[in-house]
Amino acid sequence: MFSTVSTTDLVTQIARQITEAIVTGKLRPGARLTELQLSREFGTSRAPVREAARLLESQGLVVSNPRRGFFVRTLTASDMRDIYELRIGLELHAAGIALERMGPAEIALLERQIAKLYALADAGSVESQIFEDFIFHRMLCEASGNARLIKVYDELATEMRAGITLIGKLYDDPHRIAETHEPILAALKKGDREELLSALHYHITVAQEAVVALFEGIERGDAS
Amino acid sequence: MFSTVSTTDLVTQIARQITEAIVTGKLRPGARLTELQLSREFGTSRAPVREAARLLESQGLVVSNPRRGFFVRTLTASDMRDIYELRIGLELHAAGIALERMGPAEIALLERQIAKLYALADAGSVESQIFEDFIFHRMLCEASGNARLIKVYDELATEMRAGITLIGKLYDDPHRIAETHEPILAALKKGDREELLSALHYHITVAQEAVVALFEGIERGDAS
DNA sequence: ATTGTGATGATTGTCGACAATTGACTCGTA
DNA sequence: TACGAGTCAATTGTCGACAATCATCACAAT
Missing domain, CATH: 1.20.120.530 (GntR ligand-binding domain-like)
Structure with missing residues (x-):
């Protein structure tokens, strides 16, 4: 349930931060997740961000439109x-x-x-x-x-x-x-x-x- | 249920192929999935393969050991x-x-x-x-x-x-x-x-x- | 023979760059 | 004013490369 060690891999760390931002409402439903912006925010390149976003997509927190990017899922x-x-x-x-x-x-x-x-x-x-x-x-x-x-x-x-x-x-x-x-x-x-x-x-x-x-x-x- | 169009994105396509290989038994449980080998097989670079592997991991078909790579999950x-x-x-x-x-x-x-x-x-x-x-x-x-x-x-x-x-x-x-x-x-x-x-x-x-x-x-x- | 140690090869994690595509914006025209 | 075509900036999809790390293997010492 809780993070085992502080030294988890980068993708998991990013995914967790984005998740927090979503469930606490800092990232509103429908908000766009631009890879460049997120990568700058986390001080990494785009690759880990992309993988984290994919992870969150599989969890249903974000959706991806091909060629358009990731968005915070809007739950109906x-x-x-x-x-x-x-x-x-x-x-x-x-x-x-x-x-x-x-x-x-x-x-x-x-x-x-x-x-x-x-x-x-x-x-x-x-x-x-x-x-x-x-x-x-x-x-x-x-x-x-x-x-x-x-x-x-x-x-x-x-x-x-x-x-x-x-x-x-x-x-x-x-x-x-x-x-x-x-x-x-x-x-x-x-x-x-x-x-x-x-x-x-x-x-x-x-x-x-x-x-x-x-x-x-x-x-x-x-x-x- | 079935693929909507033939022009799905690369990641999905790769994930589907790997899935097929796993459920048909061509890829045995415990088998290692090396990114380079898979990328050569699909004629792409490693990035889409990595994302596809992550996708499959979220579906429970493969597991990933950090710094060791992906393996076909062995179901007990x-x-x-x-x-x-x-x-x-x-x-x-x-x-x-x-x-x-x-x-x-x-x-x-x-x-x-x-x-x-x-x-x-x-x-x-x-x-x-x-x-x-x-x-x-x-x-x-x-x-x-x-x-x-x-x-x-x-x-x-x-x-x-x-x-x-x-x-x-x-x-x-x-x-x-x-x-x-x-x-x-x-x-x-x-x-x-x-x-x-x-x-x-x-x-x-x-x-x-x-x-x-x-x-x-x-x-x-x-x-x- | 077994165990510890060091070098080596292979593989992952991460990065920056380029091409393709999309959406928005501007400009011109009816 | 409204509408359409064309242009352009922004963003994604993909790629190849480099550094860090791990497993393997050979070799030496006990």
């Missing part, structure tokens, strides 16, 4: 609906498997993560709460023990972050955000499969509806 | 188990959504696809049947209407093909392969959700067990 309401719908399938599947594999230790970790959400609700920034929120769900996916599944989750998480950045509004009540994770934890503790899947489904669906509605509003021309 | 039994396990979650989710959206026309297309499988069982090559088998399941995913989900399926399909290539043995009774799709179709026609998910789950699990067992055998040192 339809995109977000698909992403969250897929996430439902993915995360419920992960939870179903995880339920069989989790011991008290793993569940305790999730509980601590929720505590962290509460703490950030009181004292932290919105961005850090969003980040830790994703960590919670990633831990759930990790508990499935399926590396391939985790990889897909990470890709979805990146896209969701890229989309959500525009939207601090969703998190107007950070305390409530933390609360909504409780039913998931409760079901896990009980070992109730039906309840777990139901709680997760509800949790994600609520987020989906909020995000999609907001995007539809933006597309309709409300304040960005 | 554990990898295949994860891939098929994820596929179960993905495809069942897709089917659940698809059930609501499919009309007689879409179901008829699936029926024709099964007919094609029978035809290939009688007269076709194993490879073409494998291909059309994947098409059947892709059609099911397409019916979900979720583009993001389809993208993940395509990635999984590529990895499965890369793994399965070694294995013509799994398709020793091609007629039976076609048959195993019938229960899925039957459930769809009935509109029985439970039966559909159950049939799909069984169908994929059977494949998973066969593939994983084969890989475990290979890892144990049986004939490759």
Whole structure:
């Protein structure tokens, strides 16, 4: 999850910086990525920048028009609906498997993560709460023990972050955000499969509806 | 699904050729991909080859060791188990959504696809049947209407093909392969959700067990 | 025989440059 | 004023070259 060592290769480093710029909103959707400008900014030549851009394209953060270059991908309401719908399938599947594999230790970790959400609700920034929120769900996916599944989750998480950045509004009540994770934890503790899947489904669906509605509003021309 | 025009850009073209070489087995798992050799083979310079290799890395077909280059990814039994396990979650989710959206026309297309499988069982090559088998399941995913989900399926399909290539043995009774799709179709026609998910789950699990067992055998040192 | 060491060849990572193409801009004309 | 053709700057796609690094191999020492 976190950078292993500071000495990663140049392409990865560049890709990470561009990703940060996108998910934090410094690079707006639709913004053009000119290779020369980026290479100057990073103090490298164009080659590593191109490769980094290709990497980000495969992750769905940027799109490339042949002969025109790379642009920050503009996520639509339809995109977000698909992403969250897929996430439902993915995360419920992960939870179903995880339920069989989790011991008290793993569940305790999730509980601590929720505590962290509460703490950030009181004292932290919105961005850090969003980040830790994703960590919670990633831990759930990790508990499935399926590396391939985790990889897909990470890709979805990146896209969701890229989309959500525009939207601090969703998190107007950070305390409530933390609360909504409780039913998931409760079901896990009980070992109730039906309840777990139901709680997760509800949790994600609520987020989906909020995000999609907001995007539809933006597309309709409300304040960005 | 198929190439839109013959004039795709160079990187895509190279990536496609390397992919073909991998999934057809011409490039064995673990084989080294030297940029110079590939660039000579394609009559280009190294730059497009590098980008194509990066693309394939993001698809999980090749891996890169920094300063050492690219190698054809060696899929393990554990990898295949994860891939098929994820596929179960993905495809069942897709089917659940698809059930609501499919009309007689879409179901008829699936029926024709099964007919094609029978035809290939009688007269076709194993490879073409494998291909059309994947098409059947892709059609099911397409019916979900979720583009993001389809993208993940395509990635999984590529990895499965890369793994399965070694294995013509799994398709020793091609007629039976076609048959195993019938229960899925039957459930769809009935509109029985439970039966559909159950049939799909069984169908994929059977494949998973066969593939994983084969890989475990290979890892144990049986004939490759 | 085995292990450590040094040279050597091959390969990657990165760079700057050139040609091809695109999009915008200007100018002229109806 | 509106529209179209032609020109031009900017950017990408591709290339060959150089330096840094790694693996291999031979050779010597224990």
